[in-house]
């Protein structure tokens with residue numbers, strides 16, 4: 001049986017059971033190359049980035065060109081004109097398209113949030129009517145959830161749908177920050193029907209009338225992506241265009257966001273790789289003090305750190321993507337209704353999707369910042385093109401749920417599965433710990449990597465159990481503690497994924513220089529995450545001021561995060577030199 005979402009915390013995973021990025025097949029690699037060629041031909045030769053306030057036609061035309069290659073229908077079933085690729089290949093596509101400046105956001109909205117609500121929740125008639133046209137980009141799609149007064153608190157939206165005499169709807173309200181809104185033909189609109197408590201979702205065609213658009217927003221970045229306000233004034237919507245159940249819209253919005261989050265993680269992974277490669281190329285070319293700046297170890301630090309973060313986040317990303325595919329297959333085999341399988345598979349891994357959104361977007365921010373620094377003054381110039389990446393990256397910590405909201409969600413979802421739906425038996429896992437702890441207090445032994453990861457898991461269970469007991473439901477209000485716990489959980493998931501990936505490669509006996517660098521990355525990641533977990537756990541313990549067990553908790557925390565004895569500087573330099581020799585981030 002496939003592992004449950006979040007169960008990485010309490011179960012061991014067989015390295016051979018996970019998917020690793022080294023296993024992409026020929027077709028998948030070809031898809032990646034095709035996207036690369038598309039971006040080179042259509043975008044990378046442009047003198048400057050497109051600007052949605054001037055180049056709207058060019059941008060929507062690009063969507064049509066990409067559709068000719070099948071790229072707008074990757075997740076749509078063949079019977080509706082799509083390619084019906086598996087979910088993990090869809091993630092690879094998101095990675096590949098990321099260097100396409102803000103076109104990644106445009107096609108992301110088309111293929112993800114703007115169309116998946118129909119793919120997952122549409123009736124047969126709705127699918128037949130809309131999906132073929134979305135796949136060819138004859139219909140450009142958008143997703144309209146956010147409102148001026150309703151952002152993170154999405155269910156508080158004021159947009160209303162009232163019944164007409166015929167039982168159709170009239171929609172009134174205002175949506176904000178709508179990607180692709182400037183040229184969209186269809187909007188997935190979330191509104192409350194009459195006096196309902198919860199949102200419903202509708203497929204709204206622009207031609208229905210009653211829709212006006214605001215000016216293109218003047219944004220910090222992703223300037224080539226259309227973002228507008230959309231106003232609905234008595235917009236008539238046929239009753240058949242209700243998507244899913246009445247009041248089921250909030251559930252749709254949340255479930256679609258699970259998909260959006262992991263796709264964004266894949267896209268940020270692609271952006272990070274692109275940034276690092278640019279940084280490496282510039283570092284090699286740029287000479288100062290009669291040397292290439294790539295020879296300075298301060299520059300190697302940046303390159304090594306970026307490579308560590310990228311490899312680590314990627315390991316967790318495609319492990320999860322494959323699990324989503326496998327879960328879907330399992331659900332189909334068990335007779336789940338076809339319409340629900342993918343969405344339920346995604347829901348299963350909601351914790352992992354939220355972790356990945358945060359970790360990968362923060363990795364991207366680090367990479368674009370350090371790449372710009374490698375470029376020095378040139379990095380600050382528009383000419384070099386890296387300031388665009390710096391500006392574009394910033395949005396990824398805000399949309400698809402802000403990183404604060406995603407951190408909170410990570411922990412809340414884990415607690416829900418432990419104590420409400422009882423899918424994860426954290427209590428049983430926690431009960432085993434005291435004996436293990438006594439053993440951990442025995443004289444210092446050098447634990448294996450696997451053992452260390454298990455010790456982090458024990459520490460998380462101790463801290464979450466203890467804070468939960470002390471604060472009860474009030475824990476939700478102590479957001480700093482919740483966010484630190486979410487970060488510890490995230491570090492555990494990431495390091496375990498790197499470990500499993502390297503272990504799987506080692507089991508395949510693929511001894512090579514490449515594998516030896518991957519082992520160095522694993523060591524460095526373990527070193528760094530040990531420090532992070534220790535620091536965050538100490539902050540949590542110190543923040544529980546009235547805690548009489550503080551001294552013991554600190555002792556356990558130190559023991560369970562005991563130093564990993566490597567030379568991090570040596571490892572980091574070695575990793576950096578490997579990629580400098582390659583002239584790019586070559587994985």
Ligand SMILES: Cc1cc2nc3c(=O)[nH]c(=O)nc-3n(C[C@H](O)[C@H](O)[C@H](O)COP(=O)(O)OP(=O)(O)OC[C@H]3O[C@@H](n4cnc5c(N)ncnc54)[C@H](O)[C@@H]3O)c2cc1C
Nearest residue numbers: 143144145146151152177178179398399400401402404405
């Ligand atoms: C360029 C761009 C494109 C976008 N595209 C789309 C789109 O296509 N469709 C769409 O519907 N939306 C879109 N959005 C909207 C986006 O999803 C929201 O901006 C995002 O969800 C945050 O909402 P908000 O801006 O209202 O911020 P707010 O919710 O007001 O948040 C402000 C700050 O408060 C924090 N905060 C809020 N609530 C809490 C809480 N409970 N606990 C702790 N901290 C909290 C947040 O983390 C954040 O730091 C887009 C936004 C941008 C900028």
